[in-house]
Amino acid sequence: MTQPLLRVEHLTMRFGGLIAVNDVSFDAHEGQITAVIGPNGAGKTTVFNCIAGFYKPTVGRLTLTRNATPYLLERMPGNDIAGKARVARTFQNIRLFPKMTVLENLIVAQHNKLMRASGFTLLGLFGWPGYGKAEAEAVDLARYWLDRTNLTDVADEVAGSLPYGGQRRLEIARAMCTEPVLLCLDEPAAGLNPRESADLNTLLRFIRDEHKTGVLLIEHDMSVVMQISDHVIVLDYGRKIADGTPDVVRNDPKVIAAYLGEPEDSAAVQGVV
Amino acid sequence: MTAAERLKDAIMAAGVAALLALPLIGFETVDTGGPLGIKTRFDYIAYAAIAVFLGRLGMRIALDWRRNYRESLADKLDPVDAVKHKSVLSDLGRKADKWLMPALIGFAIIMPFLPFANRTVIDLGTVVLIYVMLGWGLNIVVGLAGLLDLGYVAFYAVGAYTFALLSMHFGFGFWETLPLAGLLAATFGVVLGFPVLRLRGDYLAIVTLGFGEIIRVILLNWQPVTGGPAGISGIPRPSFFGFPFAADPPEGTTSFHQLFGLEFASLHRIIFLYYLILALALITNIFTMRIRKLPVGRAWEALREDEIACTALGINPTNTKLTAFAIGAMFGGFAGSFFAARQGFISPESFSFIESAVILAIVVLGGMGSQAGIVLAAAFLTLLPEVAREFSLFRMLAFGAAMVLIMVWRPQGLLAHREPTMRLHPAGTKPGGGTP
Numbered sequence A: 001m002t003q004p005l006l007r008v009e010h011l012t013m014r015f016g017g018l019i020a021v022n023d024v025s026f027d028a029h030e031g032q033i034t035a036v037i038g039p040n041g042a043g044k045t046t047v048f049n050c051i052a053g054f055y056k057p058t059v060g061r062l063t064l065t066r067n068a069t070p071y072l073l074e075r076m077p078g079n080d081i082a083g084k085a086r087v088a089r090t091f092q093n094i095r096l097f098p099k100m101t102v103l104e105n106l107i108v109a110q111h112n113k114l115m116r117a118s119g120f121t122l123l124g125l126f127g128w129p130g131y132g133k134a135e136a137e138a139v140d141l142a143r144y145w146l147d148r149t150n151l152t153d154v155a156d157e158v159a160g161s162l163p164y165g166g167q168r169r170l171e172i173a174r175a176m177c178t179e180p181v182l183l184c185l186d187e188p189a190a191g192l193n194p195r196e197s198a199d200l201n202t203l204l205r206f207i208r209d210e211h212k213t214g215v216l217l218i219e220h221d222m223s224v225v226m227q228i229s230d231h232v233i234v235l236d237y238g239r240k241i242a243d244g245t246p247d248v249v250r251n252d253p254k255v256i257a258a259y260l261g262e263p264e265d266s267a268a269v270q271g272v273v
Numbered sequence B: 001m002t003a004a005e006r007l008k009d010a011i012m013a014a015g016v017a018a019l020l021a022l023p024l025i026g027f028e029t030v031d032t033g034g035p036l037g038i039k040t041r042f043d044y045i046a047y048a049a050i051a052v053f054l055g056r057l058g059m060r061i062a063l064d065w066r067r068n069y070r071e072s073l074a075d076k077l078d079p080v081d082a083v084k085h086k087s088v089l090s091d092l093g094r095k096a097d098k099w100l101m102p103a104l105i106g107f108a109i110i111m112p113f114l115p116f117a118n119r120t121v122i123d124l125g126t127v128v129l130i131y132v133m134l135g136w137g138l139n140i141v142v143g144l145a146g147l148l149d150l151g152y153v154a155f156y157a158v159g160a161y162t163f164a165l166l167s168m169h170f171g172f173g174f175w176e177t178l179p180l181a182g183l184l185a186a187t188f189g190v191v192l193g194f195p196v197l198r199l200r201g202d203y204l205a206i207v208t209l210g211f212g213e214i215i216r217v218i219l220l221n222w223q224p225v226t227g228g229p230a231g232i233s234g235i236p237r238p239s240f241f242g243f244p245f246a247a248d249p250p251e252g253t254t255s256f257h258q259l260f261g262l263e264f265a266s267l268h269r270i271i272f273l274y275y276l277i278l279a280l281a282l283i284t285n286i287f288t289m290r291i292r293k294l295p296v297g298r299a300w301e302a303l304r305e306d307e308i309a310c311t312a313l314g315i316n317p318t319n320t321k322l323t324a325f326a327i328g329a330m331f332g333g334f335a336g337s338f339f340a341a342r343q344g345f346i347s348p349e350s351f352s353f354i355e356s357a358v359i360l361a362i363v364v365l366g367g368m369g370s371q372a373g374i375v376l377a378a379a380f381l382t383l384l385p386e387v388a389r390e391f392s393l394f395r396m397l398a399f400g401a402a403m404v405l406i407m408v409w410r411p412q413g414l415l416a417h418r419e420p421t422m423r424l425h426p427a428g429t430k431p432g433g434g435t436p
């Protein structure tokens, strides 16, 4: 059995007296969409923040395996997790560079690659042709994701002027421009209308199937979760209460209880969970 | 606001003004021979109240008019376009970098040969250009990277003292010292930046302010090296690439006027210094324009917009900020060496906090990130006190008023317009199809 792309072992995160994440373990695999669901305040975003290096876990080990090399994420600074281990993320409240154009947002995402190509600025300053080539390639990659996210026409608009749905898609495109092996999406469907939500499903499937990128998805919209995830993890009060395929999780009495607070009403749950 | 509300608002403001004016301008001390006597000046209080009343009323009307104008625009245009057409000035800002900059540069190049150019005018031009260069240098730190630096003058001082000491004690010439001064200032930037660049916004501002003061205090107290409050005088003047500007050059050297077969004139040196700072400033400008289009420049701007997002994209925020700080400091150091070479005398007095404040004001007033805006602001802030010499007492007042007005009226600065560093669709073409 090969190593999973991401292995989370005994992850615990304490904020003072509050235990936001309590001894959570799970795996995420290459070419799969793994959904993390749970009621508000369950600790989902905190798990993401630990994976992405924004918080240092109180206890636990986070191992990402890329090209058979293990990276211990809990020991790496956030920018190395993105740059070296190649974990990309989006944010629950969108974080774009609002005054820069859509295209520039995608070029900034390729910073490390371009930095090397520009000889750490020195060669670039004197117009070294190798840099021009690298930049053209970066634009090509950006254009590829612009086409995929339907943003090509607005590529030269400032990111802050895009409608909400466009900003969400841009954030995903920007994350993909870092060429990640694991893409962590924090509630990407929040605030989208049904059509946009369906487009998002298509995009995520495309990322999974064509790029073999592992996707870790926090989601509230259960239609998204049940339709596209290969694997669902349910958190409640910081603990993992279920882990399995969407069908198994959907019928798990503990999950039903967590979402509705009363175990009997499983018929209604079918619609919600 | 209705007319009645406006009137009420203005009366309230006038009342406050009258109350404030009572202790501030309501009394006058007069010499009565013995102890000082006090005379009341109620008429002055009345003038103040009336002025505030009219001013406040005018401001309200203007603000309402502007809101109506914006709303009528918003009705006509779709939201995206409305943002673009916010005001005439932002349009101007868009055009500024296209035609205003070349025009300004062209003017700067021919200025010394225009009929009105005498010694005073060229000297003034030199001072303006020093501030333009400092503004452009600080713009890298504040405008691009978004790091609020209140101690920029420290790097200016480091450059100036490096130049003075190296040329006095080791006989280095201007062109050898210039890179060294820049390098040393950049090193100071890194040394200061390394521990403090984790701080954000206000905290960073306070620490840099402290750093500026520390440098000044060291210059004041390190008597044996810096000469203390007396400063350093007799700094060698720059020569024209080895040919001095002297009426009677020492044996074996050719002076500038002999080289070109001109009559000796002290104006030559002044003009040379003018072109020297013009060249240095232009180098700063070209450097900034180029580096904006390189990954590090884009990372600076991205960092200004959102540091957390940058980290999530693999950008090392500390290193990136450090480069901005060091490069900004380097240009400050260059400007400092020029300052020392031009003056021939430097003392800590030239590097007080107010200098940092003026340079920062130039950047903010001009429009953060706008190269042309900085030229206008530098010219405004350095020429205003010269033009209005008889009002020199009111200089700080005018300075403050200008800042307040800008912050109310255009918080983004005079000519704030950000030109994208690259485009997917060539400028001017509208990509086909609507937005998805």
Ligand SMILES: Nc1ncnc2c1ncn2[C@@H]1O[C@H](COP(=O)(O)OP(=O)(O)O)[C@@H](O)[C@H]1O
Pocket (backbone or CB within 6 Å): A015, A018, A020, A038, A039, A040, A041, A042, A043, A044, A045, A046, A047
């Ligand atoms: N930086 C923090 N400091 C203190 N408490 C936090 C912090 N971040 C999250 N929490 C707490 O941890 C719990 C889990 O939050 P979060 O992970 O955001 O939940 P979810 O994303 O599942 O809605 C909440 O009770 C929240 O208040």
Ligand SMILES: [Mg+2]
Pocket (backbone or CB within 6 Å): A044, A045, A046, A092
């Ligand atoms: Mg959350």
